[in-house]
Amino acid sequence: MADSRDTVRDTGRDPARDQSRDVYKTLDLGLRIGEVLLSSGAGAADVGATMLNVAHGCGLRGATADVTFTELAMSHQTSFDEPSMIQIRQVRHREIDYEDLTLVDHLVRDLVRGEIDRDEARSRLARIVSSGHRLPRWAVTLSLGVMGAGVGLLVGGDWVVTLIAFVAAVGVDLLQRQMSRRRLPGFYQQVAGGLLATLIAVTTVAVGVDVDPSRVVTAGIILLLAGINFMGAIQDALTGFPLTAGARILEAILATAGVIAGVSGGLTVGRMLGVNLGRLDPGITSFSDLPVMTLGAAITAAAFAFAAYAPLRSLAPIALIAGVAEVVFYTTFDRGLGVAWSSAMASVTVGLVSYAVAARVRVPPLVIVVSSIVPLLPGLSIYRGLYLLSEGGNGLLSMINAAAIAIALAAGVIFGEYVAQPLKREARRLEGRLSGPRLVGPMRARSVRRRTAARTDPR
Numbered sequence: 273m274a275d276s277r278d279t280v281r282d283t284g285r286d287p288a289r290d291q292s293r294d295v296y297k298t299l300d301l302g303l304r305i306g307e308v309l310l311s312s313g314a315g316a317a318d319v320g321a322t323m324l325n326v327a328h329g330c331g332l333r334g335a336t337a338d339v340t341f342t343e344l345a346m347s348h349q350t351s352f353d354e355p356s357m358i359q360i361r362q363v364r365h366r367e368i369d370y371e372d373l374t375l376v377d378h379l380v381r382d383l384v385r386g387e388i389d390r391d392e393a394r395s396r397l398a399r400i401v402s403s404g405h406r407l408p409r410w411a412v413t414l415s416l417g418v419m420g421a422g423v424g425l426l427v428g429g430d431w432v433v434t435l436i437a438f439v440a441a442v443g444v445d446l447l448q449r450q451m452s453r454r455r456l457p458g459f460y461q462q463v464a465g466g467l468l469a470t471l472i473a474v475t476t477v478a479v480g481v482d483v484d485p486s487r488v489v490t491a492g493i494i495l496l497l498a499g500i501n502f503m504g505a506i507q508d509a510l511t512g513f514p515l516t517a518g519a520r521i522l523e524a525i526l527a528t529a530g531v532i533a534g535v536s537g538g539l540t541v542g543r544m545l546g547v548n549l550g551r552l553d554p555g556i557t558s559f560s561d562l563p564v565m566t567l568g569a570a571i572t573a574a575a576f577a578f579a580a581y582a583p584l585r586s587l588a589p590i591a592l593i594a595g596v597a598e599v600v601f602y603t604t605f606d607r608g609l610g611v612a613w614s615s616a617m618a619s620v621t622v623g624l625v626s627y628a629v630a631a632r633v634r635v636p637p638l639v640i641v642v643s644s645i646v647p648l649l650p651g652l653s654i655y656r657g658l659y660l661l662s663e664g665g666n667g668l669l670s671m672i673n674a675a676a677i678a679i680a681l682a683a684g685v686i687f688g689e690y691v692a693q694p695l696k697r698e699a700r701r702l703e704g705r706l707s708g709p710r711l712v713g714p715m716r717a718r719s720v721r722r723r724t725a726a727r728t729d730p731r
Contacts (some may be wrong), residue, residue: 301394304397316508325384339513376397412578416441419571473489497649503678510683570592635691653670
Protein backbone atom coordinates (compact mmCIF):
# COMPACT_ATOMS: atom_id res chain seq x y z
CA MET A 273 0.00 0.00 0.00
CA ALA A 274 2.87 2.33 0.82
CA ASP A 275 4.45 1.66 -2.59
CA SER A 276 1.12 2.39 -4.29
CA ARG A 277 0.75 5.65 -2.40
CA ASP A 278 4.31 6.61 -3.29
CA THR A 279 3.61 5.91 -6.96
CA VAL A 280 0.52 8.11 -6.88
CA ARG A 281 2.44 10.86 -5.09
CA ASP A 282 5.40 10.71 -7.48
CA THR A 283 3.56 10.42 -10.82
CA GLY A 284 0.16 11.85 -10.00
CA ARG A 285 -1.48 8.70 -11.41
CA ASP A 286 -3.15 5.75 -9.68
CA PRO A 287 -2.13 2.44 -11.34
CA ALA A 288 -5.17 0.63 -9.96
CA ARG A 289 -7.51 3.26 -11.36
CA ASP A 290 -5.72 3.18 -14.71
CA GLN A 291 -6.08 -0.60 -14.82
CA SER A 292 -9.79 -0.41 -14.03
CA ARG A 293 -10.28 2.25 -16.69
CA ASP A 294 -8.45 0.04 -19.20
CA VAL A 295 -10.67 -2.93 -18.38
CA TYR A 296 -13.83 -0.87 -18.69
CA LYS A 297 -12.76 0.42 -22.09
CA THR A 298 -12.23 -3.13 -23.32
CA LEU A 299 -15.56 -4.33 -21.95
CA ASP A 300 -17.32 -1.34 -23.49
CA LEU A 301 -15.81 -2.06 -26.92
CA GLY A 302 -16.86 -5.71 -26.69
CA LEU A 303 -20.41 -4.74 -25.77
CA ARG A 304 -20.70 -2.19 -28.57
CA ILE A 305 -19.48 -4.71 -31.12
CA GLY A 306 -21.85 -7.33 -29.73
CA GLU A 307 -24.75 -4.90 -29.95
CA VAL A 308 -24.13 -4.24 -33.65
CA LEU A 309 -23.82 -7.96 -34.40
CA LEU A 310 -26.93 -9.01 -32.47
CA SER A 311 -29.07 -6.21 -33.89
CA SER A 312 -27.83 -7.00 -37.42
CA GLY A 313 -28.93 -10.64 -37.37
CA ALA A 314 -26.07 -12.65 -35.81
CA GLY A 315 -26.86 -15.59 -33.54
CA ALA A 316 -26.34 -15.49 -29.78
CA ALA A 317 -23.44 -17.97 -29.87
CA ASP A 318 -21.56 -15.95 -32.47
CA VAL A 319 -22.15 -12.70 -30.60
CA GLY A 320 -20.90 -14.09 -27.29
CA ALA A 321 -17.81 -15.65 -28.89
CA THR A 322 -16.96 -12.46 -30.77
CA MET A 323 -17.24 -10.37 -27.60
CA LEU A 324 -14.76 -12.69 -25.91
CA ASN A 325 -12.50 -12.53 -28.97
CA VAL A 326 -12.48 -8.74 -28.65
CA ALA A 327 -11.41 -9.05 -25.02
CA HIS A 328 -8.64 -11.49 -25.96
CA GLY A 329 -7.51 -9.24 -28.80
CA CYS A 330 -7.23 -6.31 -26.36
CA GLY A 331 -5.16 -8.42 -23.96
CA LEU A 332 -7.87 -8.96 -21.34
CA ARG A 333 -7.88 -12.45 -19.83
CA GLY A 334 -10.68 -14.07 -17.85
CA ALA A 335 -13.55 -11.98 -19.21
CA THR A 336 -17.04 -13.47 -19.43
CA ALA A 337 -19.89 -12.63 -21.78
CA ASP A 338 -23.62 -13.24 -21.52
CA VAL A 339 -26.10 -12.81 -24.38
CA THR A 340 -29.89 -12.72 -24.18
CA PHE A 341 -32.48 -11.55 -26.66
CA THR A 342 -32.50 -7.94 -25.43
CA GLU A 343 -29.41 -7.60 -23.23
CA LEU A 344 -25.66 -8.05 -23.41
CA ALA A 345 -23.35 -8.26 -20.39
CA MET A 346 -19.60 -8.56 -19.94
CA SER A 347 -17.69 -8.90 -16.70
CA HIS A 348 -14.12 -9.30 -15.50
CA GLN A 349 -12.66 -10.00 -12.07
CA THR A 350 -9.09 -8.78 -11.62
CA SER A 351 -8.51 -10.76 -8.43
CA PHE A 352 -10.50 -13.30 -6.43
CA ASP A 353 -10.71 -10.90 -3.47
CA GLU A 354 -12.03 -7.98 -5.53
CA PRO A 355 -15.54 -7.42 -6.91
CA SER A 356 -16.18 -8.08 -10.58
CA MET A 357 -16.37 -5.23 -13.06
CA ILE A 358 -19.67 -5.59 -14.95
CA GLN A 359 -21.09 -3.68 -17.87
CA ILE A 360 -24.54 -4.19 -19.41
CA ARG A 361 -25.96 -2.94 -22.69
CA GLN A 362 -29.55 -3.08 -23.95
CA VAL A 363 -30.37 -4.15 -27.53
CA ARG A 364 -33.69 -2.71 -28.68
CA HIS A 365 -33.30 -1.91 -32.38
CA ARG A 366 -33.27 -4.95 -34.71
CA GLU A 367 -32.89 -4.89 -38.46
CA ILE A 368 -31.02 -7.38 -40.62
CA ASP A 369 -28.08 -5.38 -41.88
CA TYR A 370 -25.35 -7.41 -43.56
CA GLU A 371 -23.31 -4.36 -44.52
CA ASP A 372 -22.68 -3.36 -40.90
CA LEU A 373 -22.27 -7.03 -39.99
CA THR A 374 -19.53 -7.47 -42.60
CA LEU A 375 -17.72 -4.27 -41.66
CA VAL A 376 -17.73 -5.15 -37.96
CA ASP A 377 -16.54 -8.68 -38.76
CA HIS A 378 -13.56 -7.21 -40.66
CA LEU A 379 -12.92 -4.85 -37.75
CA VAL A 380 -12.77 -7.69 -35.24
CA ARG A 381 -10.46 -9.72 -37.46
CA ASP A 382 -8.07 -6.76 -37.78
CA LEU A 383 -8.17 -6.29 -34.01
CA VAL A 384 -7.33 -9.87 -33.08
CA ARG A 385 -4.56 -9.95 -35.72
CA GLY A 386 -2.97 -6.96 -34.04
CA GLU A 387 -3.31 -4.71 -37.09
CA ILE A 388 -5.27 -2.09 -35.12
CA ASP A 389 -5.44 -1.25 -31.43
CA ARG A 390 -8.45 -0.76 -29.22
CA ASP A 391 -8.77 2.99 -29.74
CA GLU A 392 -8.63 2.65 -33.52
CA ALA A 393 -11.19 -0.16 -33.36
CA ARG A 394 -13.51 2.05 -31.34
CA SER A 395 -13.16 4.88 -33.88
CA ARG A 396 -13.88 2.55 -36.81
CA LEU A 397 -16.91 1.14 -35.03
CA ALA A 398 -18.27 4.65 -34.43
CA ARG A 399 -17.91 5.43 -38.14
CA ILE A 400 -19.70 2.20 -39.10
CA VAL A 401 -22.63 2.88 -36.78
CA SER A 402 -22.99 6.57 -37.66
CA SER A 403 -22.64 6.30 -41.45
CA GLY A 404 -25.60 5.57 -43.69
CA HIS A 405 -26.01 2.86 -46.30
CA ARG A 406 -24.72 2.95 -49.86
CA LEU A 407 -28.15 2.02 -51.23
CA PRO A 408 -31.12 4.41 -51.44
CA ARG A 409 -34.21 3.22 -49.62
CA TRP A 410 -36.27 2.95 -52.81
CA ALA A 411 -33.79 0.38 -54.15
CA VAL A 412 -34.39 -1.77 -51.07
CA THR A 413 -38.16 -1.50 -51.55
CA LEU A 414 -37.86 -2.60 -55.18
CA SER A 415 -35.63 -5.51 -54.20
CA LEU A 416 -38.26 -6.67 -51.70
CA GLY A 417 -40.76 -6.57 -54.54
CA VAL A 418 -38.43 -8.72 -56.63
CA MET A 419 -38.13 -11.08 -53.69
CA GLY A 420 -41.91 -11.36 -53.51
CA ALA A 421 -42.01 -12.14 -57.22
CA GLY A 422 -39.39 -14.84 -56.74
CA VAL A 423 -41.45 -16.42 -54.00
CA GLY A 424 -44.48 -16.25 -56.31
CA LEU A 425 -42.55 -18.50 -58.69
CA LEU A 426 -41.59 -20.80 -55.83
CA VAL A 427 -45.17 -21.36 -54.65
CA GLY A 428 -46.32 -22.35 -58.13
CA GLY A 429 -47.94 -19.09 -59.18
CA ASP A 430 -48.38 -17.93 -62.74
CA TRP A 431 -47.36 -14.54 -64.06
CA VAL A 432 -50.45 -12.88 -62.56
CA VAL A 433 -49.65 -14.18 -59.06
CA THR A 434 -46.01 -13.22 -59.52
CA LEU A 435 -46.95 -9.66 -60.50
CA ILE A 436 -49.38 -9.35 -57.58
CA ALA A 437 -46.70 -10.65 -55.22
CA PHE A 438 -44.34 -7.92 -56.45
CA VAL A 439 -46.95 -5.18 -55.94
CA ALA A 440 -47.96 -6.51 -52.52
CA ALA A 441 -44.36 -6.72 -51.30
CA VAL A 442 -43.64 -3.14 -52.38
CA GLY A 443 -46.86 -1.87 -50.80
CA VAL A 444 -46.29 -3.73 -47.53
CA ASP A 445 -42.74 -2.39 -47.23
CA LEU A 446 -43.84 1.21 -47.86
CA LEU A 447 -46.66 0.87 -45.32
CA GLN A 448 -44.50 -0.69 -42.63
CA ARG A 449 -41.78 1.89 -43.15
CA GLN A 450 -44.25 4.70 -42.44
CA MET A 451 -45.55 2.89 -39.36
CA SER A 452 -42.01 2.27 -38.13
CA ARG A 453 -41.24 5.99 -38.37
CA ARG A 454 -44.16 6.57 -36.01
CA ARG A 455 -42.69 3.98 -33.63
CA LEU A 456 -45.65 1.63 -33.80
CA PRO A 457 -44.86 -1.86 -32.41
CA GLY A 458 -44.06 -4.63 -34.84
CA PHE A 459 -47.27 -6.52 -34.13
CA TYR A 460 -49.39 -3.68 -35.50
CA GLN A 461 -47.14 -3.42 -38.52
CA GLN A 462 -47.77 -7.10 -39.21
CA VAL A 463 -51.52 -6.59 -38.88
CA ALA A 464 -51.42 -3.70 -41.34
CA GLY A 465 -49.29 -5.68 -43.78
CA GLY A 466 -51.63 -8.67 -43.71
CA LEU A 467 -54.62 -6.38 -44.16
CA LEU A 468 -53.07 -4.65 -47.17
CA ALA A 469 -52.06 -7.94 -48.83
CA THR A 470 -55.58 -9.34 -48.40
CA LEU A 471 -57.21 -6.18 -49.70
CA ILE A 472 -55.04 -6.51 -52.82
CA ALA A 473 -56.45 -10.02 -53.25
CA VAL A 474 -59.99 -8.70 -52.71
CA THR A 475 -59.42 -6.02 -55.35
CA THR A 476 -58.02 -8.59 -57.77
CA VAL A 477 -61.12 -10.76 -57.46
CA ALA A 478 -63.46 -7.76 -57.57
CA VAL A 479 -62.13 -6.60 -60.95
CA GLY A 480 -62.68 -10.06 -62.40
CA VAL A 481 -59.11 -11.35 -62.73
CA ASP A 482 -59.16 -15.14 -63.11
CA VAL A 483 -56.78 -16.13 -60.32
CA ASP A 484 -56.79 -18.33 -57.22
CA PRO A 485 -57.43 -15.99 -54.21
CA SER A 486 -55.66 -18.37 -51.83
CA ARG A 487 -52.49 -18.22 -53.88
CA VAL A 488 -52.73 -14.42 -54.18
CA VAL A 489 -53.01 -14.03 -50.40
CA THR A 490 -50.15 -16.48 -49.88
CA ALA A 491 -47.89 -14.57 -52.28
CA GLY A 492 -48.89 -11.23 -50.76
CA ILE A 493 -48.02 -12.09 -47.15
CA ILE A 494 -44.80 -13.96 -47.85
CA LEU A 495 -42.56 -11.08 -46.74
CA LEU A 496 -44.39 -10.85 -43.41
CA LEU A 497 -43.77 -14.44 -42.38
CA ALA A 498 -41.40 -15.20 -39.53
CA GLY A 499 -39.38 -18.05 -40.97
CA ILE A 500 -36.01 -16.40 -40.31
CA ASN A 501 -36.81 -15.74 -36.65
CA PHE A 502 -38.06 -19.29 -36.18
CA MET A 503 -34.95 -20.86 -37.68
CA GLY A 504 -32.75 -18.47 -35.70
CA ALA A 505 -34.52 -19.60 -32.53
CA ILE A 506 -33.76 -23.24 -33.32
CA GLN A 507 -30.12 -22.35 -33.99
CA ASP A 508 -29.84 -20.57 -30.63
CA ALA A 509 -31.40 -23.58 -28.91
CA LEU A 510 -28.96 -25.97 -30.60
CA THR A 511 -25.96 -23.84 -29.61
CA GLY A 512 -26.91 -23.58 -25.92
CA PHE A 513 -29.03 -20.42 -25.62
CA PRO A 514 -32.51 -21.68 -24.67
CA LEU A 515 -33.75 -18.39 -23.17
CA THR A 516 -32.89 -16.44 -26.30
CA ALA A 517 -34.43 -19.20 -28.40
CA GLY A 518 -37.66 -19.00 -26.40
CA ALA A 519 -37.83 -15.23 -26.86
CA ARG A 520 -37.32 -15.55 -30.61
CA ILE A 521 -40.01 -18.21 -30.90
CA LEU A 522 -42.45 -15.97 -29.03
CA GLU A 523 -41.58 -13.09 -31.35
CA ALA A 524 -42.15 -15.31 -34.41
CA ILE A 525 -45.54 -16.46 -33.10
CA LEU A 526 -46.64 -12.90 -32.34
CA ALA A 527 -45.54 -11.73 -35.77
CA THR A 528 -47.48 -14.54 -37.45
CA ALA A 529 -50.52 -13.86 -35.27
CA GLY A 530 -50.45 -10.27 -36.48
CA VAL A 531 -50.50 -11.46 -40.10
CA ILE A 532 -53.46 -13.73 -39.33
CA ALA A 533 -55.33 -10.84 -37.73
CA GLY A 534 -54.66 -8.66 -40.77
CA VAL A 535 -55.79 -11.36 -43.23
CA SER A 536 -58.95 -11.93 -41.22
CA GLY A 537 -59.67 -8.20 -41.25
CA GLY A 538 -59.17 -8.03 -45.00
CA LEU A 539 -61.56 -10.93 -45.58
CA THR A 540 -64.14 -9.22 -43.37
CA VAL A 541 -63.85 -6.03 -45.41
CA GLY A 542 -64.25 -8.07 -48.59
CA ARG A 543 -67.43 -9.69 -47.34
CA MET A 544 -68.83 -6.32 -46.30
CA LEU A 545 -68.18 -5.05 -49.85
CA GLY A 546 -69.88 -8.09 -51.34
CA VAL A 547 -66.70 -9.69 -52.72
CA ASN A 548 -66.74 -13.44 -52.15
CA LEU A 549 -63.30 -14.99 -52.11
CA GLY A 550 -64.69 -18.43 -51.43
CA ARG A 551 -63.04 -20.76 -48.97
CA LEU A 552 -59.39 -19.83 -48.62
CA ASP A 553 -56.69 -22.46 -48.27
CA PRO A 554 -54.08 -20.57 -46.24
CA GLY A 555 -50.44 -21.03 -47.11
CA ILE A 556 -51.21 -23.02 -50.25
CA THR A 557 -48.18 -23.97 -52.30
CA SER A 558 -47.38 -26.34 -55.13
CA PHE A 559 -44.29 -27.42 -56.99
CA SER A 560 -43.51 -25.80 -60.32
CA ASP A 561 -41.09 -27.25 -62.84
CA LEU A 562 -37.58 -27.62 -61.46
CA PRO A 563 -36.07 -24.86 -63.67
CA VAL A 564 -38.79 -22.42 -62.53
CA MET A 565 -38.28 -23.28 -58.87
CA THR A 566 -34.52 -22.98 -59.23
CA LEU A 567 -34.90 -19.56 -60.83
CA GLY A 568 -37.38 -18.50 -58.14
CA ALA A 569 -35.02 -19.61 -55.36
CA ALA A 570 -32.08 -17.76 -56.90
CA ILE A 571 -34.10 -14.56 -57.35
CA THR A 572 -35.54 -14.77 -53.83
CA ALA A 573 -32.17 -15.30 -52.14
CA ALA A 574 -30.32 -12.62 -54.10
CA ALA A 575 -33.12 -10.07 -53.65
CA PHE A 576 -33.24 -10.76 -49.91
CA ALA A 577 -29.48 -10.30 -49.62
CA PHE A 578 -29.67 -7.05 -51.59
CA ALA A 579 -32.47 -5.75 -49.36
CA ALA A 580 -30.39 -6.68 -46.29
CA TYR A 581 -27.51 -4.53 -47.61
CA ALA A 582 -25.23 -7.46 -48.33
CA PRO A 583 -22.12 -6.49 -50.32
CA LEU A 584 -22.79 -6.62 -54.05
CA ARG A 585 -19.92 -9.03 -54.60
CA SER A 586 -21.83 -11.69 -52.66
CA LEU A 587 -25.11 -11.58 -54.62
CA ALA A 588 -24.13 -13.85 -57.52
CA PRO A 589 -22.69 -16.61 -55.25
CA ILE A 590 -25.79 -16.40 -53.04
CA ALA A 591 -28.10 -16.83 -56.03
CA LEU A 592 -26.06 -19.79 -57.29
CA ILE A 593 -25.96 -21.54 -53.90
CA ALA A 594 -29.69 -20.99 -53.36
CA GLY A 595 -30.42 -22.48 -56.78
CA VAL A 596 -28.26 -25.52 -56.04
CA ALA A 597 -29.93 -25.95 -52.64
CA GLU A 598 -33.35 -25.87 -54.30
CA VAL A 599 -32.24 -28.54 -56.77
CA VAL A 600 -31.04 -30.73 -53.89
CA PHE A 601 -34.33 -30.21 -52.04
CA TYR A 602 -36.48 -30.91 -55.10
CA THR A 603 -34.49 -34.01 -56.09
CA THR A 604 -34.44 -35.60 -52.63
CA PHE A 605 -38.11 -34.79 -52.01
CA ASP A 606 -39.04 -36.26 -55.38
CA ARG A 607 -37.26 -39.48 -54.33
CA GLY A 608 -39.60 -39.77 -51.34
CA LEU A 609 -37.16 -38.59 -48.66
CA GLY A 610 -39.71 -36.30 -46.95
CA VAL A 611 -39.78 -32.54 -46.52
CA ALA A 612 -37.71 -32.46 -43.30
CA TRP A 613 -34.90 -34.68 -44.56
CA SER A 614 -34.94 -32.93 -47.93
CA SER A 615 -34.57 -29.57 -46.14
CA ALA A 616 -31.73 -31.01 -44.07
CA MET A 617 -29.86 -32.23 -47.15
CA ALA A 618 -30.26 -28.84 -48.83
CA SER A 619 -29.08 -26.97 -45.73
CA VAL A 620 -26.06 -29.25 -45.30
CA THR A 621 -25.13 -28.37 -48.87
CA VAL A 622 -25.44 -24.68 -48.05
CA GLY A 623 -23.33 -25.08 -44.91
CA LEU A 624 -20.59 -26.98 -46.73
CA VAL A 625 -20.29 -24.51 -49.60
CA SER A 626 -20.85 -21.22 -47.76
CA TYR A 627 -17.68 -21.40 -45.64
CA ALA A 628 -15.36 -21.48 -48.66
CA VAL A 629 -17.45 -19.02 -50.68
CA ALA A 630 -17.63 -16.52 -47.81
CA ALA A 631 -13.84 -16.47 -47.56
CA ARG A 632 -13.54 -15.71 -51.27
CA VAL A 633 -16.05 -12.84 -51.28
CA ARG A 634 -14.88 -11.54 -47.87
CA VAL A 635 -18.17 -11.70 -45.99
CA PRO A 636 -19.16 -13.63 -42.85
CA PRO A 637 -20.59 -17.09 -43.67
CA LEU A 638 -23.84 -15.98 -42.01
CA VAL A 639 -24.55 -13.67 -44.95
CA ILE A 640 -24.29 -16.55 -47.41
CA VAL A 641 -26.09 -19.09 -45.21
CA VAL A 642 -29.19 -17.11 -44.24
CA SER A 643 -29.73 -15.61 -47.68
CA SER A 644 -29.41 -19.00 -49.39
CA ILE A 645 -31.74 -20.66 -46.87
CA VAL A 646 -34.53 -18.07 -47.27
CA PRO A 647 -36.33 -19.97 -50.09
CA LEU A 648 -36.52 -23.06 -47.84
CA LEU A 649 -37.82 -21.37 -44.68
CA PRO A 650 -41.01 -22.74 -43.06
CA GLY A 651 -42.83 -19.41 -42.74
CA LEU A 652 -45.84 -20.64 -44.71
CA SER A 653 -46.15 -23.75 -42.52
CA ILE A 654 -46.14 -21.60 -39.39
CA TYR A 655 -48.79 -19.33 -40.87
CA ARG A 656 -50.91 -22.25 -42.05
CA GLY A 657 -50.79 -23.95 -38.67
CA LEU A 658 -51.72 -20.88 -36.64
CA TYR A 659 -54.43 -19.91 -39.14
CA LEU A 660 -56.07 -23.33 -38.94
CA LEU A 661 -55.85 -23.30 -35.15
CA SER A 662 -57.50 -19.87 -35.03
CA GLU A 663 -60.33 -21.18 -37.24
CA GLY A 664 -60.88 -24.23 -35.07
CA GLY A 665 -59.22 -26.57 -37.54
CA ASN A 666 -56.38 -29.04 -37.13
CA GLY A 667 -53.32 -26.86 -37.46
CA LEU A 668 -51.12 -28.92 -35.15
CA LEU A 669 -49.75 -30.98 -38.03
CA SER A 670 -48.64 -27.85 -39.89
CA MET A 671 -46.95 -26.49 -36.76
CA ILE A 672 -45.12 -29.77 -36.21
CA ASN A 673 -44.10 -29.73 -39.87
CA ALA A 674 -42.79 -26.15 -39.51
CA ALA A 675 -40.79 -27.09 -36.42
CA ALA A 676 -39.34 -30.14 -38.19
CA ILE A 677 -38.28 -28.03 -41.18
CA ALA A 678 -36.71 -25.34 -38.97
CA ILE A 679 -34.80 -27.94 -36.94
CA ALA A 680 -33.64 -29.65 -40.12
CA LEU A 681 -32.44 -26.38 -41.65
CA ALA A 682 -30.62 -25.16 -38.53
CA ALA A 683 -29.08 -28.52 -37.73
CA GLY A 684 -28.07 -29.08 -41.35
CA VAL A 685 -26.35 -25.71 -41.64
CA ILE A 686 -24.49 -26.20 -38.36
CA PHE A 687 -23.40 -29.71 -39.37
CA GLY A 688 -22.23 -28.44 -42.74
CA GLU A 689 -20.19 -25.72 -41.04
CA TYR A 690 -18.63 -28.28 -38.67
CA VAL A 691 -17.51 -30.38 -41.62
CA ALA A 692 -16.32 -27.44 -43.70
CA GLN A 693 -14.29 -25.55 -41.14
CA PRO A 694 -10.61 -26.57 -40.78
CA LEU A 695 -10.29 -28.28 -37.40
CA LYS A 696 -6.79 -27.30 -36.38
CA ARG A 697 -5.75 -27.79 -32.80
CA GLU A 698 -5.99 -24.15 -31.74
CA ALA A 699 -9.29 -23.64 -33.55
CA ARG A 700 -10.81 -26.74 -31.97
CA ARG A 701 -9.81 -25.66 -28.48
CA LEU A 702 -11.12 -22.10 -28.89
CA GLU A 703 -14.28 -23.25 -30.64
CA GLY A 704 -15.09 -25.80 -27.94
CA ARG A 705 -14.58 -23.20 -25.25
CA LEU A 706 -16.50 -20.34 -26.81
CA SER A 707 -19.24 -21.62 -29.08
CA GLY A 708 -20.27 -23.92 -31.88
CA PRO A 709 -19.27 -23.41 -35.51
CA ARG A 710 -18.68 -19.76 -36.18
CA LEU A 711 -20.89 -17.90 -38.62
CA VAL A 712 -19.54 -14.47 -37.62
CA GLY A 713 -16.11 -13.50 -36.31
CA PRO A 714 -12.59 -14.97 -36.34
CA MET A 715 -11.58 -18.21 -34.67
CA ARG A 716 -8.02 -17.77 -33.38
CA ALA A 717 -7.80 -14.72 -31.17
CA ARG A 718 -5.30 -16.20 -28.69
CA SER A 719 -2.80 -17.66 -31.10
CA VAL A 720 -2.79 -14.50 -33.21
CA ARG A 721 -2.29 -12.37 -30.14
CA ARG A 722 0.72 -14.44 -29.08
CA ARG A 723 2.29 -14.15 -32.53
CA THR A 724 1.75 -10.40 -32.46
CA ALA A 725 3.35 -10.17 -29.02
CA ALA A 726 6.33 -12.24 -30.15
CA ARG A 727 6.77 -10.08 -33.23
CA THR A 728 6.90 -6.87 -31.16
CA ASP A 729 9.04 -8.27 -28.32
CA PRO A 730 12.35 -6.31 -28.30
CA ARG A 731 14.23 -9.40 -27.18
